Amino acid sequence: MTPQLAADFLLSQTSLRPKHAVILGSGLGAFADSLTDALSIPYCDIPGWPQSTAIGHAGRLCLGTLNGLPLAVLSGRAHLYEGHSIDKAVFGIRALGRFGVKAVVVTNAAGGINLSYSQGGLVLISDHINMLGVNPLTGPNDEAIGPRFPDMTTAYDPQFRAIARDVAQELGIDLPEGVYLACPGPSYETPAEIRAFRTLGADLVGMSTVPEVIVARHMGLRCLAISCVTNMAAGILAQPINHEEVLETGARVRGTFLRLLSAVLPRLDVRTIQ
Ligand code: HPA
Secondary structure, three states: OOHHHHHHHHHHHOOOOOOEEEEEOOOOHHHHHHOEEEEEEEHHHOOOOOOOOOOOOOOEEEEEEEOOEEEEEEEOOOOHHHOOOHHHHOHHHHHHHHHOOOEEEEEEEEEEOOOOOOOOOEEEEEEEEEOOOOOOOOOOOOOOOOOOOOOOOOOOOHHHHHHHHHHHHHHOOOOOEEEEEEOOOOOOOOHHHHHHHHHHOOOEEEOOOHHHHHHHHHOOOEEEEEEEEEEEOOOOOOOOOOHHHHHHHHHHHHHHHHHHHHHHHHHOOOOOOO
16 A cells, blocks of 8 residues: 555545645644535545554544635644554655645644743744654655655745744744654653753654654655644653643643644745755
8 A cells, every 4th residue: 555545545535636734743633623625534544544543643634625725634643652664654744745735734742851941832843853763765765756865954944934933923922943853752751861852952852743754855845843842851840741741731722723823824835845
């Protein structure tokens, strides 16, 4: 089952041809409900699409419009910690690229490493550090899709980031920028790891996003990524981290997050850059 088969299936299901896609992180699935005339397809109905088993992830692809803008919205993603191969973790992005999407907004829940962040804040990802130990582009390269050695200098599109900052300011939403470091999980990090990651230049830590952005850039899609700081990273506060807290904070911030997303999306230019 290849991403092309999944894309062909999607093309056969709808006449909608969205250029924008959104990947919703834990607890943000409600965004998909705000689409008009949406076709909601459970991942299990799409050829080859991996199932998401993570709590807080719905596991469906919604195709619809948001104030007239055609959108593909993924509620739920396949994480490495679920036991998925890296190929499965990026299957959705590869399928969406073949479906015709040109710009991707990736959202996630993250732990805040930067001490100026607070729980419940939103952060615009400016760059990443890949600590997953794998790269989704390992293996034979299809030159028709992208180069063998894709550049990652502007993985988090500078124009998109400028637009997101402007929109956030207009809406009165605080939106600092930060570097996202990806760990495989599923255990949260240790306090020593968090201190080490801070020294390395990380502001946020999470268990997703990096493989998706690498593959999206390889295909020439433009990316914007926003984290919700659902908790301060390990060792910062005198309390343990738990998944319930992550989901609760996600739910509390959902309204602000969705307001920002809805206002940013129509302003994102879909002309590809390589
Ligand atoms: N660490 C890793 N992933 C996360 C965290 C965290 O503290 N919070 C939400 N996702």
